[in-house]
Amino acid sequence: MRFVFILCSLVVLWQPAFAAVDIALKGKDPVRLEDVYQQQGTPYVAVEDVLHVVGLKGHWDSIRHTFRIKTKSSWAEISPGSDYLKIGDEYYPLKDRPRFIDGRLRVTDSFILNQLSQLAGRSIYFRNLDPITDTAPSESTNVLEKLFAFLLNKKSNANGPLIHAVAIDPGHGGLDTGVIAPSGYKEKQLNLAIAEKLAKQLKMKLGIPIYLSRDGDYELTMEQRLEPATREDVDLWLLLHAQSSFSPELHGVSLFVRPEEVVQEPAGTEEVEIVESDSLLLAKQLAIALRDSDIEVRGIYPSARLSLGRGNLPTVQIELGFLSNPSELEQLQSSEYQQQIVQALYAGIRQYAKQSKENTDGTN
Ligand SMILES: [Zn+2]
Helix, strand or coil, X not given: CHHHHHHHHHHHHCCCEEEEEEEEECCXXXXXXXXXXXXXXXXXXXXXXXXXXXXXXXXXXXXXXXXXXXXXXXXXXXXXXXXXXXXXXXEEECCCCCEEXXXXXXXXXXXXXXXXXXXXXXXXXXXXXXXXXXXXXXXXXHHHHHHHHHHCCCCCXXXXXXXXXXXXXXXXXXXXXXXXXXXXXXXXXXXXXXXXXXXXXXXXXXXXXXXXXXXXXXXXXXXHHHHHHHCCCEEEEEEEEEECCCCCCCCXXXXXXXXXHCCCCCCCCCCCCCCCCHHHHHHHHHHHHHXXXXXXXXXXXXXXXXXXXXXXXXXXXXXXXXXXXXXXXXXXXXXXXXXXXXXXXXXXXXXXXXXXXXXXXXXX
């Protein structure tokens, strides 16, 4: 909701110069569109209006934050502020970025004449009836674009977001129940409940794709379990599990990273610069965020199980708590506590993204 609010308030700041354009598929009668915004001499036309004229279909995907255009064989996608048209797995550079202006995603004449005529399979006639340079305050544009730059799936841009997509593995499933509480509550249920809530939170707040290894109660092959983490746009991988112990007192969240990623402080060598892995940085931010939410964190440990998957992909296995501890079990089953964990994990991921962006920017 906050996102919508920011958009609305920025729209109020926008002082548009209105214009009109004529568009047609070559050989047909031009259609006049008047919902056009001029920005420094470039007309921005609502993509839906243009598609209608050239006989293509498309829709705004509010989860992915992209506009999807139906092509003969697949989908083409554009995003506000992004420099690319994506078709399948291919990215095609755009001269002008699409922009969200006055509640509609808009494209320029360059997109219409080049990419869109390709998609339509025919040349498009375009005429700007009012080619004037406007005086719209560019500052509000920048704010809008900064806002979207964070949400966008922008691959080849160093200034883009650090997280393009997240893979989540809700551990176990099907006959593989994971650990079982004395009450019968199963680890696989908890893992999935947290995974689904976290996926929703990340999609809503960051507008990026989230890939779950499973979305129901079924068993996975090792290949299926790893598949989300191998996708090209995935920038971090979270594995969700829970623990059990003979000692009913044990409780709290434990975080695991690959064995080689746990930094061993070298004794007596102050000169050595320790470079922490992204997995460790992520685990540390998750730990901070969980503790800030009054959730106990036992520590960050090495796990040999994490040697699988893409080697340098920031990866953290999260043991959500002990099903063998009666009071923690009760908490873990309550949707309030689940939400509390999810909020904390989200905050940790967000902080990690911010931190690694600062690190990256610092090296440019
Ligand atoms: Zn497990």
